[in-house]
């Protein structure tokens with residue numbers, strides 16, 4: 001199989017490249033930066049492409065694309081987030097119009113105002129989001145599903161593993177004096193997604209003979225509590241810190257307590273209420289094999 005991977009220099013895209021190369025796929029890796037670490041992309045051929053700037057002039061012939069490139073931030077400049085996540089997805093679609101497109105979306109497309117309880121795929125999108133990231137991810141999904149000839153949308157949540165660029169670094173940068181302020185009680189459940197399992201799901205989706213329905217939640221085998229996850233992530237990074245929980249009502253308006261704006265409505269919505277996914281469709285239709293959530297001792301952030 002010939003595969004193109006966007007966002008290959010990132011956390012998820014790198015794992016997809018390495019898994020695909022290990023399985024013998026012929027991989028072309030795309031990232032925005034001029035050059036990539038060959039080990040990160042599993043030795044795949046690398047090309048630089050800013051997907052927000054325009055379509056690819058000379059796309060390689062491939063059987064499938066795994067589209068991981070995104071501005072994956074909840075605090076980014078909205079214009080840049082929309083440029084990459086929606087306009088960039090349009091450019092990926094027109095560059096590769098005829099093949100399977102595996103679009104790595106996000107569980108952020110579920111309703112941020114209500115708990116996500118074993119959410120099924122049809123429960124998103126909704127009409128309002130808290131930030132440009134979630135809104136643009138939802139819009140990109142709709143674009144892919146309406147335009148791509150052969151689309152598969154995957155929705156992971158809280159992706160973790162070695163080389164994490166998002167979740168773990170974000171926790172670590174908020175540790176102060178051995179404490180990490182976390183919204184909520186820590187007792188609510190969250191579905192997490194191990195990065196290599198997500199990479200395997202991407203390859204299953206790329207190779208599936210018939211990928212119907214086209215939208216799949218992708219997460220570990222069972223949810224965990226926020227407290228268990230936060231303590232496990234901190235310990236896995238070798239950081240001695242304990243979570244201190246703040247009732248969500250204390251955080252309104254969040255900007256008053258946290259002038260830096262790091263603890264925004266979106267973050268509160270991710271930690272203070274349940275965020276769990278039903279993964280039955282991915283197991284039954286894609287052959288996805290979820291793993292239990294487990295944090296190896298000492299895995300580094302990027």
Ligand SMILES: NC(=O)c1ccc[n+]([C@@H]2O[C@H](COP(=O)([O-])OP(=O)(O)OC[C@H]3O[C@@H](n4cnc5c(N)ncnc54)[C@H](OP(=O)(O)O)[C@@H]3O)[C@@H](O)[C@H]2O)c1
Pocket residue numbers: 006007008009010011012013030031032033049050051052053067068069070071072084088104105106107137156157158159160165166167
């Ligand atoms: N991490 C999570 O917890 C999580 C959860 C749910 C969903 N997701 C989704 O998973 C996907 C991958 O996320 P990630 O965690 O791997 O993020 P990441 O580590 O920040 O990687 C982002 C990738 O996108 C590329 N990129 C950004 N802007 C680009 C542009 N304008 N043109 C071309 N490439 C561009 C980056 O390239 P350069 O580095 O070369 O600039 C990088 O390769 C995203 O779609 C994200 O929404 C992630």
